[in-house]
Amino acid sequence: xxxxxxxxxxxxxxxxxxxxxxxxxxxxxxxxxxxxxxxxxxxxxxxxxxxxxxxxxxxxxxxxxxxxxxxxxxxxxxxxxxxxxxxxxxxxxxxxxxxxxxxxxxxxxxxxxxxxxxxxxxxxxxxxxxxxxxxxxxxxxxxxxxxxxxxxxxxxxxxxxxxxxxxxxxxxxxxxxxxxxxxxxxxxxxxxxxxxxxxxxxxxxxxxxxxxxxxxxxxxxxxxxxxxxxxxxxxxxxxxxxxxxxxxxxxxxxxxxxxxxxxxxxxxxxxxxxxxxxxxxxxxxxxxxxxxxxxxxxxxxxxxxxxxxxxxxxxxxxxxxxxxxxxxxxxxxxxxxxxxxxxxxxxxx
Numbered sequence: 001x002x003x004x005x006x007x008x009x010x011x012x013x014x015x016x017x018x019x020x021x022x023x024x025x026x027x028x029x030x031x032x033x034x035x036x037x038x039x040x041x042x043x044x045x046x047x048x049x050x051x052x053x054x055x056x057x058x059x060x061x062x063x064x065x066x067x068x069x070x071x072x073x074x075x076x077x078x079x080x081x082x083x084x085x086x087x088x089x090x091x092x093x094x095x096x097x098x099x100x101x102x103x104x105x106x107x108x109x110x111x112x113x114x115x116x117x118x119x120x121x122x123x124x125x126x127x128x129x130x131x132x133x134x135x136x137x138x139x140x141x142x143x144x145x146x147x148x149x150x151x152x153x154x155x156x157x158x159x160x161x162x163x164x165x166x167x168x169x170x171x172x173x174x175x176x177x178x179x180x181x182x183x184x185x186x187x188x189x190x191x192x193x194x195x196x197x198x199x200x201x202x203x204x205x206x207x208x209x210x211x212x213x214x215x216x217x218x219x220x221x222x223x224x225x226x227x228x229x230x231x232x233x234x235x236x237x238x239x240x241x242x243x244x245x246x247x248x249x250x251x252x253x254x255x256x257x258x259x260x261x262x263x264x265x266x267x268x269x270x271x272x273x274x275x276x277x278x279x280x281x282x283x284x285x286x287x288x289x290x291x292x293x294x295x296x297x298x299x300x301x302x303x304x305x306x307x308x309x310x311x312x313x314x315x316x317x318x319x320x321x322x323x324x325x326x327x328x329x330x331x332x333x334x335x336x337x338x339x340x341x342x343x344x345x346x347x348x349x
Contacts, residue, residue, distance in 0.1 A: 014083035020329050022250065023054065023256040025199035026256055033058040034260070035087060035102040035144075037135060040068025042149065042211045045075065046253050047106050048247030052079040062098040062111065064088040087338040089131030092138070099135075099142035104260040107135050107149035109163040110179075112306040114154065117176035118310035133186055140194045147257040149187065149270055151200045153245075153312055162279075163315040164200070166271055174307035178226075184271050191269040199259040199268060201252070204275035204314050208249030208334060221335070225284055228295045240283035243311045245275040248334025251327045258323045267322035275314030276327045285335075293337055 034051050037042040039061030045068075051059045060083040061076065070280030076082045087094035089109050099105065110128050111117070117124040132149065139147050154177035172178045180202075186199040213222035227234035255274045262268070284300050321326035331339075 008263045012312040014239045018197075019321060022254075024050070024254040025054065025261055027053055027261055029056040031057050033060070033101055035060045035062060035098055035105045036058065037062045037098070037107045038068065039068070039076070040065060040072050040264065041205060041210075042072075043249060043252050043347065044068075044106070044108035044248050045072035046208070047108065048064055048076055048082075050253050050257060052076060052082060055275065057080060058083060058101075060085060060098065060102065060105070061096070062087060062094075064087070067212065067325045069181075069210070069212075080318075084343035090126055092134050095131075095134040096141060099138040099144055102142065103145045104146050105135070105139050105147045106260060107132065107147065107255045109135075110150060112175040112176070114176050115305065117179070118307055119172050121175035124175050124179050128176070129182045129185055129186070132183045136186060136190045136194075136196070136198070140142060140190065140196050146199075146257055146260050146262070146268075148199045151202045152177065153185055153202050153204045153273070153275070153314065154309065155181045155184065155202060156302075156309065156312075158309075161315040162311060163277065164273060165315045166273060166318055169232075174311065175204055177307075182345060187271075190268065199267040201255055201274045202271060202314075203252060204245040204247050204273065204312060206247050206249055206252050207298060208273075208338050211249075211338075213342060213345065220282070220287070221289070221338055222342050224289045225293070225339055226346055227337070228290055228293050229343065229346050231295070231297055233297055233300040234286065236286060236299045236301050237280055237308065238301065240286070240301060241281050241307065243279040243281050243313065244285075245277065245279050245280070246331050247275045247311050247327070247338070248329040248331070249336055250329045250334070251276065251325075254298065254328060255323060255325050262323055270318070270322070271326050272319040272323065272325070273314040273316050273317055274319065274325075276330055277314055278331060279311065279317050279333060280314040288332075288335060289339060292336070293343075 040063040157170035211219045
């Protein structure tokens with residue numbers, strides 16, 4: 001793509017309507033129960049909403065609200081099969097309660113952000129590793145059928161090869177990356193020792209509506225939209241030519257649904273890249289948003305961020321082959337939907 005393409009409001013609405021019809025399963029969900037940890041957060045709330053919209057028998061959200069939002073829960077509360085358990089994955093007894101009567105777990109709860117992990121590695125480890133082990137053990141004890149979890153492309157570290165393939169990783173560059181790599185190792189051990197099917201997903205720069213627009217670790221796309229709408233200069237770390245495989249949240253929802261419900265034994269107990277398989281620079285991202293919003297505000301460049309990977313691009317062939325994963329929303333369409341969401345959000349404030 002050489003230039004961001006403008007889309008009329010009519011076409012935009014058609015895109016939204018078409019995307020609402022996407023289904024990522026062919027099973028009856030009405031007799032199954034699901035637990036989504038971190039379900040009041042960004043990705044978790046989208047997974048939960050998909051399940052509720054498609055008739056899941058029960059969808060329980062488990063969240064301590066450290067990174068979750070009541071507004072995300074409000075979206076889910078309109079469904080009578082929704083349950084909410086407020087609690088912390090660092091508490092083993094609460095994890096057991098969360099897994100009681102559950103068939104499938106989608107574990108999204110975590111402390112994200114590379115900078116936050118560098119500032120406070122102990123908290124990152126406690127939540128992302130200790131909490132993860134609590135959830136795995138609770139799932140085993142409560143006879144959960146299948147367990148999927150969020151890993152991260154950060155585990156590739158300083159491995160320079162592009163595209164990234166699951167079997168080739170480098171040295172981790174941040175405590176956050178270490179925590180996610182530890183999760184993958186624990187998942188493998190639990191799969192072997194306790195015979196619970198576990199699938200991990202290395203997310204590549206997931207973005208979309210409901211992403212946290214505020215706070216010290218806010219995501220880059222809502223930050224860019226907010227700055228441009230306020231006619232202020234957004235910050236870009238480094239020269240901005242670092243590239244990312246920006247992945248719309250609907251694609252993350254798809255792989256979680258397919259992973260939880262997969263009956264393919266070959267697909268289980270593995271870790272998968274979750275991306276689109278296309279890379280764009282941060283400069284291109286900023287300029288695309290600026291062009292769509294018809295702004296002339298230039299970005300301000302600052303020092304590169306410690307622990308960041310320079311370039312990121314995923315090979316998604318494994319997920320395609322074993323899970324039937326196919327990105328349904330590419331970068332441009334997803335970016336339009338995201339910009340429109342945050343435009344509406346900021347205009348209400």
